[in-house]
Amino acid sequence: MLFLKAIILGMKHLLQNIRIGVNEKIFLKDPETTALGKRIVENSILLIDEIGFESFTFKKLGASINSNESSIYRYFENKHKLLVYLTSWYWGWKEYQLVFATNSISKPEEKLLKAVEIVTQTVEKDESFSHINEIMLNRIIINEASKSYLTKEVDVENKDGYFAVYKRLVNRIKDMITESAQDYPFAFSLASMIVDGALHQHFLKDHFKSITDCNNKVSVQDYFSDLVVRTLNFKIDE
Amino acid sequence: MLFLKAIILGMKHLLQNIRIGVNEKIFLKDPETTALGKRIVENSILLIDEIGFESFTFKKLGASINSNESSIYRYFENKHKLLVYLTSWYWGWKEYQLVFATNSISKPEEKLLKAVEIVTQTVEKDESFSHINEIMLNRIIINEASKSYLTKEVDVENKDGYFAVYKRLVNRIKDMITESAQDYPFAFSLASMIVDGALHQHFLKDHFKSITDCNNKVSVQDYFSDLVVRTLNFKIDE
DNA sequence: GTTAAAATAATAGTAATACTATTATGTTTA
DNA sequence: TAAACATAATAGTATTACTATTATTTTAAC
Numbered sequence: 001m002l003f004l005k006a007i008i009l010g011m012k013h014l015l016q017n018i019r020i021g022v023n024e025k026i027f028l029k030d031p032e033t034t035a036l037g038k039r040i041v042e043n044s045i046l047l048i049d050e051i052g053f054e055s056f057t058f059k060k061l062g063a064s065i066n067s068n069e070s071s072i073y074r075y076f077e078n079k080h081k082l083l084v085y086l087t088s089w090y091w092g093w094k095e096y097q098l099v100f101a102t103n104s105i106s107k108p109e110e111k112l113l114k115a116v117e118i119v120t121q122t123v124e125k126d127e128s129f130s131h132i133n134e135i136m137l138n139r140i141i142i143n144e145a146s147k148s149y150l151t152k153e154v155d156v157e158n159k160d161g162y163f164a165v166y167k168r169l170v171n172r173i174k175d176m177i178t179e180s181a182q183d184y185p186f187a188f189s190l191a192s193m194i195v196d197g198a199l200h201q202h203f204l205k206d207h208f209k210s211i212t213d214c215n216n217k218v219s220v221q222d223y224f225s226d227l228v229v230r231t232l233n234f235k236i237d238e
Numbered sequence: 239m240l241f242l243k244a245i246i247l248g249m250k251h252l253l254q255n256i257r258i259g260v261n262e263k264i265f266l267k268d269p270e271t272t273a274l275g276k277r278i279v280e281n282s283i284l285l286i287d288e289i290g291f292e293s294f295t296f297k298k299l300g301a302s303i304n305s306n307e308s309s310i311y312r313y314f315e316n317k318h319k320l321l322v323y324l325t326s327w328y329w330g331w332k333e334y335q336l337v338f339a340t341n342s343i344s345k346p347e348e349k350l351l352k353a354v355e356i357v358t359q360t361v362e363k364d365e366s367f368s369h370i371n372e373i374m375l376n377r378i379i380i381n382e383a384s385k386s387y388l389t390k391e392v393d394v395e396n397k398d399g400y401f402a403v404y405k406r407l408v409n410r411i412k413d414m415i416t417e418s419a420q421d422y423p424f425a426f427s428l429a430s431m432i433v434d435g436a437l438h439q440h441f442l443k444d445h446f447k448s449i450t451d452c453n454n455k456v457s458v459q460d461y462f463s464d465l466v467v468r469t470l471n472f473k474i475d476e
Numbered sequence: 477g478t479t480a481a482a483a484t485a486a487t488a489g490t491a492a493t494a495c496t497a498t499t500a501t502g503t504t505t506a
Numbered sequence: 507t508a509a510a511c512a513t514a515a516t517a518g519t520a521t522t523a524c525t526a527t528t529a530t531t532t533t534a535a536c
Contacts, residue, residue, distance in 0.1 A: 034512080036512080036513075051390065052389060052390035054389065054390075055390070057492085057493065057494080058493095058494080058495090059492090059493080059494090062514095067513075067514075068513075068514045068515065068516095069494095069495090070495095070496090070497095070513085070514070070515080070516090071512085071513055071514065073494095073495075073496085074512080074513080078494075078495080079494090143388050144388065146384050146388065147385065147388065149445070149446075150381050150382065150384065150385065150441075151290060151292065152289065152290035152292075152293070154445050155445060158445060158446065163446065167446060167448060167449050170449040171448075171449065174449070185451065185456075185464075186451045186456075186461045186464065186465070187451070188448075188449055188450050188451045189439055189442075189450050189451045189452060189461045190465075191449070192438070192439070192442055192446075192449045192450055193431070193435045193438065193439070196435070196438050197431045197434070197435055197438075200430070200431065200434050200435075201427055201430070201431070203388075204427075204430055207387070207392050207393060207396060208387075208396065208401065208405060208430075210405060210409075210426075211405050211408040211409065211412070211426055211429070211430045212426050212427050212430055213423065213424045213425070213426045213427045214427060218423075218424075223424045223427045226423075226424065227424070227428075227469060230468060230469045230471070231465060231468045231469055233468070272483080274483080274484075295521085295522065295523080296522095296523080296524090297521090297522080297523090300485095305484075305485075306484070306485045306486065306487095307485095307523095307524090308484085308485070308486080308487090308524095308525090308526095309483085309484055309485065311523095311524075311525085312483080312484080316523075316524080317523090477536105478535105478536090479534105479535085479536085480533105480534090480535080480536095481532105481533085481534080481535090482531105482532085482533075482534090483530100483531080483532070483533085484529100484530080484531070484532085485528100485529080485530070485531085486527100486528085486529070486530085487526100487527085487528080487529090488525100488526085488527085488528100489524105489525085489526085489527100490523100490524085490525080490526105491522100491523090491524090492521100492522080492523085492524100493520100493521080493522065493523095494519100494520090494521085494522095495518105495519085495520090495521100496517100496518085496519080497516100497517085497518080497519105498515100498516085498517085498518100499514100499515085499516080499517100500513100500514080500515070500516095501512100501513080501514070501515090502511105502512080502513075502514090503510100503511085503512075503513090504509105504510085504511075504512090505508105505509090505510080505511095506507105506508095506509085506510095
């Protein structure tokens with residue numbers, strides 16, 4: 001418990017020393033270990049957000065960081081791997097926030113609703129990871145993340161653990177669902193649907209406004225919190 | 239009502255004369271109007287299903303139908319437009335099934351659950367459209383459809399009506415939700431989530447089995463029917 | 477049945493993509 | 507100070523995603 005207190009008190013500082021772990025098979029050389037690696041990750045986020053994943057190339061990225069295409073290839077085999085890296089980092093970061101924010105909550109229903117909040121909320125800048133712009137990264141996740149697994153190689157890459165963080169996050173939410181509603185028979189599907197569905201609703205509110213209720217006033221979180229409360233039959237009085 | 243009876247009696251025959259309407263801006267020349275056009279559509283489904291959308295090219299498609307790359311370009315500007323065409327066709331087909339199957343149901347709850355069934359079920363072959371393999375097309379929708387709108391051009395293409403059929407289908411389900419639960423405040427989001435979420439759960443049961451409850455025994459339909467019943471608080475006794 | 481029009485096929489060509497390989501240059505670190 | 511390592515530059519290849527032109531075949535019109 002003293003440990004927990006230390007975390008809470010020294011949060012900002014402590015976070016600076018936290019590293020989001022990403023499966024080593026995803027990269028050829030860990031970009032976190034060098035200045036160039038960090039610039040590659042940092043600027044890939046800016047560039048993918050700006051021009052989209054389809055138009056994004058290592059040549060353009062090289063130009064934007066005054067480095068060479070060939071140097072980027074020493075970190076990532078191809079742009080697909082880079083996208084897998086970015087999504088893994090993002091889900092690792094979300095998992096961290098989720099664990100951190102729900103750890104001290106004992107009431108299962110409350111815990112789950114906090115988890116839903118973390119996973120559905122619009123992202124704000126996290127100063128703990130200086131070279132990563134979480135707001136832009138979140139936009140990339142909304143627009144591009146599904147392309148990382150909607151491929152013919154998904155089964156091989158899944159076996160190699162490329163999507164482990166994502167699945168672990170879904171599992172954590174599933175556990176929370178089970179804890180707050182023992183008899184609910186679809187905890188996995190509900191958990192995976194919340195994670196994926198939240199991204200989809202964010203996309204709809206940005207591009208297909210006419211088929212979502214989410215907007216400036218009604219948040220994606222509002223929708224999913226309500227959905228969970230109704231589906232699991234929570235008695236909440238706040 | 240006589241009209242309806244005629245439809246029901248002569249269903250198979252009538253369907254043979256039904257054409258799924260697709261926005262004219264999507265193609266340069268309507269592929270339904272020629273034999274080559276139909277072969278392009280037919281074989282693009284086989285080829286995309288086989289090698290995936292990323293590896294799919296007009297050159298390969300040309301080779302597979304013993305035609306020329308340049309001839310295909312006379313029907314579709316590029317492979318992205320072809321994908322938009324296939325998804326439009328698919329949602330048009332689903333909309334047709336949905337309207338047809340729910341038309342005669344008067345009880346709102348029953349109607350909605352039938353709609354959920356149509357939209358979440360695994361697809362079976364429909365002999366009415368000889369050149370389209372609906373089972374393969376359904377797999378393509380699960381794996382590739384989101385790539386048709388997860389692009390930088392989505393807003394322009396949306397304005398041009400590329401996704402109108404999809405949005406109309408979601409709207410129909412939304413209307414059914416509203417009819418069976420007047421006070422539910424998230425009818426749009428629930429409707430869009432069912433359509434998109436069903437595809438996602440199908441994907442998970444095929445590739446990420448560990449984070450879904452859906453499998454051979456528990457269908458995607460089971461999950462979503464239950465979700466709707468719980469969320470809208472249906473009193474169903476069957 | 478011939479001709480004109482339209483559709484299809486073949487060929488060639490371009491700029492960009494997605495790399496690989498090699499060599500050169502700069503920077504650490506032992 | 508040299509060896510090791512990282513980065514940058516250059517060149518080259520096969521493929522992609524087209525466009526343009528011309529040739530051939532099919533169809534439809536008179």
